[in-house]
Amino acid sequence: MQAKKLVFAVVAILLSAAAMQGQSPFAPRVTGPLSQRVVAYQIDATYVPDKHEVDATETLTYHNLTGKPLDHFPFHLYLNAFQPNSTWVREAHREGYFRSSTFNKGWDAKRNGSNDVTSLEVVGMGDVTKQIKFASPDDENPDDKTVIDVPLPRPVEPGQDVIFKIKFRATFPEVVARTGYKRTFLLAGQWFPKVGVWWNGAWNCHQFHAMTEFFADFGTYDVKITLPKDYIIGATGVQTSDTDNGNTTKTVAFHAEDVHDFAWTADPNFKVLESEFNGSVGAVRIRLLTYDSHKSSWQRYIDVMQGTMKRFDEWYGPYPYAQITVVDPPHGAMEAGGMEYPTFITGDTLWWAPKGQKAFPEVATEHEFGHQYWYAMVATNEFENAWLDEGINSYTEVKVMGSLYGKDTSLLNWLGAQMGDAADQRMSYLGVAETDPLSRTSYQDMSMGAYAGVTYGKTATMLLTLEAVVGQETLQKALHVYFMKYRFGHPTQEDFLRTVNEVAGQDLGWYWQQAVYGTQVLDYRVRRADSARVDWANKDAPEEKNGETPFVTNVLLQRLGDFIFPVVAEIKFDNGETIREKWDGQDRWKRYVYLKKAQVLSVEIDPDHQITMDRNYLNNSIATEPQRGAIQKIATYWLFCTQFFAQMLSWLA
Amino acid sequence: MADDNKGLVAAGASLVWRRQRVLWWVFAVNFILGAMGTASAHHQLEEVLGRSLAGRSLTNGFDLGMFLELVRVPESNLFRSHHDSLHAGILFFLFMLFITGGILTVYREDRKLKTGEFFGASGTFFWRFVRLALLALVPFIILGSALWGADKLSDYVGDRAVSAETGFYIFLAGAILITLLALFVRLWFDVAQVRAVVQDEHKMWSNLWKALGISWRNVSTLFRVYLCISGVAWVTLAVGLFLWAKLPPTATPVTFLLLEFIILMQLLTRLWQRASAITWYKRHAAAFPADAVDYTTPAPVELAELGAVLPEQAPARESEADGGTEIPKDSQQQP
Numbered sequence: 001m002q003a004k005k006l007v008f009a010v011v012a013i014l015l016s017a018a019a020m021q022g023q024s025p026f027a028p029r030v031t032g033p034l035s036q037r038v039v040a041y042q043i044d045a046t047y048v049p050d051k052h053e054v055d056a057t058e059t060l061t062y063h064n065l066t067g068k069p070l071d072h073f074p075f076h077l078y079l080n081a082f083q084p085n086s087t088w089v090r091e092a093h094r095e096g097y098f099r100s101s102t103f104n105k106g107w108d109a110k111r112n113g114s115n116d117v118t119s120l121e122v123v124g125m126g127d128v129t130k131q132i133k134f135a136s137p138d139d140e141n142p143d144d145k146t147v148i149d150v151p152l153p154r155p156v157e158p159g160q161d162v163i164f165k166i167k168f169r170a171t172f173p174e175v176v177a178r179t180g181y182k183r184t185f186l187l188a189g190q191w192f193p194k195v196g197v198w199w200n201g202a203w204n205c206h207q208f209h210a211m212t213e214f215f216a217d218f219g220t221y222d223v224k225i226t227l228p229k230d231y232i233i234g235a236t237g238v239q240t241s242d243t244d245n246g247n248t249t250k251t252v253a254f255h256a257e258d259v260h261d262f263a264w265t266a267d268p269n270f271k272v273l274e275s276e277f278n279g280s281v282g283a284v285r286i287r288l289l290t291y292d293s294h295k296s297s298w299q300r301y302i303d304v305m306q307g308t309m310k311r312f313d314e315w316y317g318p319y320p321y322a323q324i325t326v327v328d329p330p331h332g333a334m335e336a337g338g339m340e341y342p343t344f345i346t347g348d349t350l351w352w353a354p355k356g357q358k359a360f361p362e363v364a365t366e367h368e369f370g371h372q373y374w375y376a377m378v379a380t381n382e383f384e385n386a387w388l389d390e391g392i393n394s395y396t397e398v399k400v401m402g403s404l405y406g407k408d409t410s411l412l413n414w415l416g417a418q419m420g421d422a423a424d425q426r427m428s429y430l431g432v433a434e435t436d437p438l439s440r441t442s443y444q445d446m447s448m449g450a451y452a453g454v455t456y457g458k459t460a461t462m463l464l465t466l467e468a469v470v471g472q473e474t475l476q477k478a479l480h481v482y483f484m485k486y487r488f489g490h491p492t493q494e495d496f497l498r499t500v501n502e503v504a505g506q507d508l509g510w511y512w513q514q515a516v517y518g519t520q521v522l523d524y525r526v527r528r529a530d531s532a533r534v535d536w537a538n539k540d541a542p543e544e545k546n547g548e549t550p551f552v553t554n555v556l557l558q559r560l561g562d563f564i565f566p567v568v569a570e571i572k573f574d575n576g577e578t579i580r581e582k583w584d585g586q587d588r589w590k591r592y593v594y595l596k597k598a599q600v601l602s603v604e605i606d607p608d609h610q611i612t613m614d615r616n617y618l619n620n621s622i623a624t625e626p627q628r629g630a631i632q633k634i635a636t637y638w639l640f641c642t643q644f645f646a647q648m649l650s651w652l653a
Numbered sequence: 654m655a656d657d658n659k660g661l662v663a664a665g666a667s668l669v670w671r672r673q674r675v676l677w678w679v680f681a682v683n684f685i686l687g688a689m690g691t692a693s694a695h696h697q698l699e700e701v702l703g704r705s706l707a708g709r710s711l712t713n714g715f716d717l718g719m720f721l722e723l724v725r726v727p728e729s730n731l732f733r734s735h736h737d738s739l740h741a742g743i744l745f746f747l748f749m750l751f752i753t754g755g756i757l758t759v760y761r762e763d764r765k766l767k768t769g770e771f772f773g774a775s776g777t778f779f780w781r782f783v784r785l786a787l788l789a790l791v792p793f794i795i796l797g798s799a800l801w802g803a804d805k806l807s808d809y810v811g812d813r814a815v816s817a818e819t820g821f822y823i824f825l826a827g828a829i830l831i832t833l834l835a836l837f838v839r840l841w842f843d844v845a846q847v848r849a850v851v852q853d854e855h856k857m858w859s860n861l862w863k864a865l866g867i868s869w870r871n872v873s874t875l876f877r878v879y880l881c882i883s884g885v886a887w888v889t890l891a892v893g894l895f896l897w898a899k900l901p902p903t904a905t906p907v908t909f910l911l912l913e914f915i916i917l918m919q920l921l922t923r924l925w926q927r928a929s930a931i932t933w934y935k936r937h938a939a940a941f942p943a944d945a946v947d948y949t950t951p952a953p954v955e956l957a958e959l960g961a962v963l964p965e966q967a968p969a970r971e972s973e974a975d976g977g978t979e980i981p982k983d984s985q986q987q988p
Contacts, residue, residue, distance in 0.1 A: 184815075292816075332812050416715050416902060417714075417717045418716055418717065419716065419718045423717070427722070430725055618702070627703060629713075630698070630709070630711035630712045631699060631702050632905045633712060635695045635698060637912075638738070639688060642686075643683050643684065644915075645742045646687060646744075647683060651839065652786065653749040653753060
């Protein structure tokens with residue numbers, strides 16, 4: 001019996017090992033290649049936890065599909081951003097902060113990070129290490145080392161391959177800007193030398209900026225990571241092997257296809273949870289790497305992942321990969337949270353996060369999964385047009401969160417207070433409504449706040465407002481078409497705008513000019529709404545009677561901002577009659593006059609609350625009767641707070 | 654002494670109940686100052702929401718987005734009025750500092766004082782209590798610093814711990830300890846105020862140290878009383894806020910009553926602590942004989958006899974001028 005059990009166990013282990021070896025990076029009904037594979041990375045890395053360092057050998061095969069001979073190659077060395085005089089740090093210092101970190105109190109050595117290329121050989125051309133030069137194409141900062149330029153002894157002809165063999169060391173900072181360590185936890189993002197993108201007839205390889213993210217070519221990744229045995233690891237793609245090295249280490253191999261980046265994480269304290277999503281192309285494994293102290297969030301992570309994947313699958317298109325890895329960073333590592341890499345995302349939560357608030361982990365997780373579509377597959381240039389990934393993703397976040405948790409409660413439904421995700425995006429937009437156009441090169445936005453407000457909030461608000469013009473279903477269809485057409489490519493903002501025009505069947509140039517290329521502010525107002533007796537001049541006029549006395553009603557609408565947008569105004573009368581007027585908004589004001597045996601009760605612009613770009617909701621309506629409910633409620637709360645503060649202070653008397 | 658401490662909490666409550674005019678007046682002033690501090694915000698709300706339908710989402714629920722818009726949009730900019738609330742709080746603090754002498758006199762006498770008597774007593778003790786309040790800054794600043802230290806310690810330890818809760822529990826433990834210490838400091842200064850009123854102490858510095866000795870020697874009794882009454886305040890606050898969260902969003906009048914009830918209970922429990930402290934002190938005044946002197950009013954003397962009497966009276970007057978800790982006659986009469 002014992003022998004039988006042993007044989008069964010051995011067979012089971014062999015079968016699972018075989019399955020692991022043969023693990024496809026794609027969902028069951030998907031076969032590659034899905035993208036035009038420009039790069040093939042093979043990386044053999046060893047992680048030294050005590051030093052927070054990785055020593056690695058990288059072999060990059062680059063297929064020259066540019067149609068031109070290439071005589072030099074730029075590479076990103078992103079980790080060099082974490083040095084005091086880098087462009088990234090200068091920008092973060094200028095702003096005083098980056099995400100949850102402050103950058104105005106001196107340089108903390110824990111923030112040091114680096115990518116050191118110790119040798120670079122071009123196969124067939126020799127060692128070119130000495131020819132490497134740092135480049136600063138964006139700001140000419142001589143101290144920035146986030147981009148290197150590698151000149152070749154001879155050009156790589158169109159259609160030919162070139163192979164780079166790079167030895168490098170990555171030193172991670174204490175977690176900042178989406179990468180680094182915290183205690184035993186490591187999030188290794190942007191950790192290896194990554195070649196730039198030949199795009200629009202030139203190399204596109206920006207320095208690392210504080211406000212923006214990344215851009216890279218599609219390809220394949222085969223990465224082996226050697227690390228201590230007790231570490232649990234997760235990464236882009238799927239795990240293909242796990243080899244015990246016979247000492248205190250093991251080597252884990254990962255394989256990914258049709259992705260444009262590779263990130264991984266490791267921590268001996270991880271707790272692994274798995275779930276399966278059955279989408280239109282088959283089962284996708286959801287692998288959650290979390291912690292015991294986040295137990296209250298485990299099911300919430302799984303629920304939001306299931307719900308989000310279902311809606312993306314139904315609304316926009318299939319998720320074609322076999323696995324999505326969700327990392328729940330430990331406490332104190334928020335800087336690693338809320339980040340996206342292909343087939344690999346980081347969420348965020350707090351051990352005490354109340355269920356009534358959905359910012360953590362729901363919104364963070366939904367948003368990062370959304371990036372699998374708007375970044376990982378539709379791989380737009382995040383340096384230059386961040387709104388195409390962050391912004392469109394914020395819009396779909398509003399739609400998915402609203403669908404999952406209620407339109408008006410998708411961010412907060414706790415202690416009697418409610419807030420929808422759309423309102424949050426709008427809040428973000430309101431503060432920077434006129435600072436930057438969406439079309440501006442993103443890292444050149446006015447400030448960090450402006451970048452965030454414009455890229456995330458303004459785009460989401462702009463697309464929500466567009467629903468008032470083309471309809472929600474049309475916009476959803478446009479996003480579906482855009483995704484299906486441009487997945488595994490590098491579309492531009494014009495590609496997106498053109499797609500929406502085509503699906504909507506109308507030229508929306510008037511809208512794009514203001515909302516995307518312009519900084520006009522949208523603000524409409526009801527300036528006047530009143531009724532007066534027609535016979536007001538007659539001293540002997542009969543007594544006023546409901547439904548019998550004629551009134552002349554004046555309604556005056558005004559456009560305060562420069563953003564021209566067609567609006568609907570709803571006029572309600574005291575006889576129950578409701579009229580909806582459409583105004584094209586071209587002129588500065590519009591008057592409506594009604595002669596009725598009824599008086600006006602209220603006038604409201606945008607009664608369906610679709611024009612979320614309107615900067616001021618408070619002036620969108622006038623009621624002829626006092627509206628005291630909200631005033632009394634807020635005044636009551638304010639009074640209580642004042643009294644409570646006063647009695648607390650008197651405790652010191 | 655143990656028997657004397659029985660029913661102290663109830664006796665304090667009973668005293669507050671018998672002299673409830675004090676509570677209602679304090680509540681009325683708190684309400685009026687609160688209303689004054691809120692008036693400009695109320696006016697602003699009238700300006701932007703008085704004729705707007707935008708407030709409906711706040712009436713039929715509490716749309717935080719709309720509330721934030723009220724805060725953010727320049728036309729409303731709700732929080733520009735927060736200074737008025739701050740000023741109202743400071744005024745109430747000064748008011749309470751002023752009338753504490755009157756309140757303690759009412760509780761000491763356990764009778765209704767005429768308005769003149771009340772404010773006379775308030776004025777008599779005001780500057781002494783100002784001095785005590787200034788001295789109180791020292792321990793409260795130390796405790797505030799300790800809380801800051803607990804926060805930093807919890808960050809430091811929490812940052813190195815695997816468990817996410819570790820830092821929080823360290824801070825929680827520190828905060829609870831500091832709250833209890835703050836409660837003891839409050840008790841200590843309350844006893845000092847009671848001594849100032851009951852024994853007409855003038856020298857607040859020495860009074861403070863004597864009050865500390867008394868508070869420390871009787872800490873088990875007095876602190877238990879204070880903790881018990883504070884517990885009532887905290888539970889009332891928690892239950893009140895729980896009920897508030899359960900109320901329908903449109904029930905503003907009921908919400909108003911509930912929130913005012915919470916304020917009333919907070920003020921009541923504070924007065925309850927003071928009443929309990931003075932009740933305790935009156936019961937045990939005889940236990941501090943070292944400071945006691947004969948407070949019997951001397952019999953009237955003929956002016957012609959004055960010259961002969963003065964030499965004998967001199968030491969007693971000197972004692973009073975020193976801010977000695979004589980126990981008033983009425984206090985001595987109460988065992």
